[in-house]
Amino acid sequence: MELLEQIVEFKSSPELIGELYKYGIQKHYKAGTVILNENASVRSIPIVTKGTLKVIRTEEDGREILLYYIRAGESCIMSFLGGLHNETSKVRAEAEEDVEILFLPIEKVSLFIKAYPQWLDYIFRLYHKRFEELLEVVNAIAFKKVDERLLVLLQKKKELTGNKILHVTHEQLANELGTARVVVSRLLKQLEETGAVQLGRNKITLV
Numbered sequence: 001m002e003l004l005e006q007i008v009e010f011k012s013s014p015e016l017i018g019e020l021y022k023y024g025i026q027k028h029y030k031a032g033t034v035i036l037n038e039n040a041s042v043r044s045i046p047i048v049t050k051g052t053l054k055v056i057r058t059e060e061d062g063r064e065i066l067l068y069y070i071r072a073g074e075s076c077i078m079s080f081l082g083g084l085h086n087e088t089s090k091v092r093a094e095a096e097e098d099v100e101i102l103f104l105p106i107e108k109v110s111l112f113i114k115a116y117p118q119w120l121d122y123i124f125r126l127y128h129k130r131f132e133e134l135l136e137v138v139n140a141i142a143f144k145k146v147d148e149r150l151l152v153l154l155q156k157k158k159e160l161t162g163n164k165i166l167h168v169t170h171e172q173l174a175n176e177l178g179t180a181r182v183v184v185s186r187l188l189k190q191l192e193e194t195g196a197v198q199l200g201r202n203k204i205t206l207v
Helices: 002-006 014-023 077-084 106-115 117-143 146-161 170-177 181-193
Strands: 025-029 034-036 044-050 053-058 064-070 092-095 099-105 197-200 203-206
Touching: 002 014, 002 044, 014 099, 014 106, 044 077, 044 106, 053 170, 064 117, 064 146, 064 170, 077 106, 077 117, 099 106, 106 117, 117 146, 146 170, 146 181, 146 203, 170 181, 181 197
Parallel strands: none
Antiparallel strands: 025 099, 034 092, 044 099, 053 064, 053 092, 197 203
16 A cells, blocks of 8 residues: 555645545455456546556457556546546456555545645546557557567566566457457467467466
8 A cells, every 4th residue: 555655646745645545445356357347337446556457448249459557556547537427437457467456436536636636647647648558559450460469468468467477378368459369379389489488378488
């Protein structure tokens, strides 16, 4: 929980930190747990205090695409928008690794915007970052080959976990990239042949 004091926008407002501690509810989740489903009501805003969440969009035909990650010290801008406008969630949030999350009741979000300019600065910074990340997703889908996107995704997972051994299935990678499992399996085999990765059962080691 000490992480809240390290968030840039919060450092100048001990009062805001105190309010977050007072009204926030701390919960722990194991890797793979779905925190928020699509079309679910948004009743609270998550602030990740430890670990990482991934935010995924699912199409009607069942295909998925990874939109962005939420790291420690960050929140989900989609939850902010959905909660403020009383709309259901347009995305699914899932624990990439074991996480700790502070949930702030949605009714406090609007009050904090009016009472603490630091809270509004925090929201705008996250909005800007997520917008840039979504532009990267659009750019990657439009202009990059799947093998490039796969390698970028593997490197990003390595950075997030701090571990070159990734415990992830080909199916999970395919879902996050919005492609077929057989495509991912073929590309991983090619990467293994070039010496970029080593493949194991439900794990990939970046060399």
